[in-house]
Amino acid sequence: RKKMLSRTHQHHLLSNPKHPSRRMKLHQLSIILSSLLSTTVVAYSSVSNRRAFLNTVCGTAAAIAGNTAAMAADESAAASSKLTDVYFGVGCFWHIQHEFVVAEQRLLGRNGKELTSRTGYAGGTKTENGKVCYHNFSFQADYGKLGHGEVVGMTIPEASIGDFAKEYFDLFTSKGERVDPMDKGGEYRSLLGLPGGTSHPMYPQVEAAAAAKGMTLALGKGNDPDTLGKKLVYVMDSNKFPFYQAEVYHQFHNDFQSPAYGKAYNDLVKDAFDDGRVKDTGCPDRFPSA
Incomplete structure (x- = not known):
């Protein structure tokens, strides 16, 4: 054996609707956004109505941010494993x-x-x-x-x-x-x-x-x-x-x-x-x- 002698010789995941955890989070976001869009703001003139509307917007934004961060964490964990x-x-x-x-x-x-x-x-x-x-x-x-x-x-x-x-x-x-x-x-x-x-x-x-x-x-x-x-x-x-x-x-x-x-x-x-x-x-x- 001559040679033997010589050797002394995650963009994809975010767009995947079949991913169960992602589907759940997107569903939750959908509910939150639907709730916001269904909020009826009739009178912008009153301070209380404007304040209520802004509170709703802020709460929704926080929820979206939280869910986005959770999805990002999932992406990172998936890549690591x-x-x-x-x-x-x-x-x-x-x-x-x-x-x-x-x-x-x-x-x-x-x-x-x-x-x-x-x-x-x-x-x-x-x-x-x-x-x-x-x-x-x-x-x-x-x-x-x-x-x-x-x-x-x-x-x-x-x-x-x-x-x-x-x-x-x-x-x-x-x-x-x-x-x-x-x-x-x-x-x-x-x-x-x-x-x-x-x-x-x-x-x-x-x-x-x-x-x-x-x-x-x-x-x-x-x-x-x-x-x-x-x-x-x-x-x-x-x-x-x-x-x-x-x-x-x-x-x-x-x-x-x-x-x-x-x-x-x-x-x-x-x-x-x-x-x-x-x-x-x-x-x-x-x-x-x-």
Whole structure:
């Protein structure tokens, strides 16, 4: 396995009438406005009538403001809790998975069966019968030949994308390089994937994280070349360039660039395989023993 040796290798929500909590609040606003419009103001000449009318207007305005603030709070909470699939790649995915597992634990308080980080492939324009595989002696769906790069995919709250982008850019050296420059080729290029790519609402936070590290972002077109020496990261639309999980034996693997991560970390693959977070991809593979 030559490569393995070398690697040492919310506008929308406000307009959605089907949203139950929103429908209720809009109904309440409708009642308030109807009440105001049905108020009969016959005599504007008397001070008492003018005063009563103004009191009604002020009360209605306060009610509208309160309901608007409540809807805005709902919007913010929805954005914070909305789970989004993303992926990041920079060199060998073994090391990157470990770092994002640590990030899930530290930033989201996740542990054990809550962890979602998985090694995989992305950024290519082709598959072989829906499969993307590591280099293998059967020559099946070789990810390099299909134009994919090594990445780590995860499911995180949309509001946390900026924080995870910072974690990602911290993985580069002070010179903007990956930590395993001996691994060369498009398989090891730097890339990240968001639904919609650069049009994702959290993309500005990704841009800010990149700028803080002096990195350049470029729109990925698929089958992109290596980024070594360029301080460059390709941004992929994950709707067009989806994540393909790597083989089971690549999950929670030790990396040759650092000391072994320990048995507890390596054994995470057993639970992940048992509960379906990690699946048989149909590629040549090895599976955890019971």
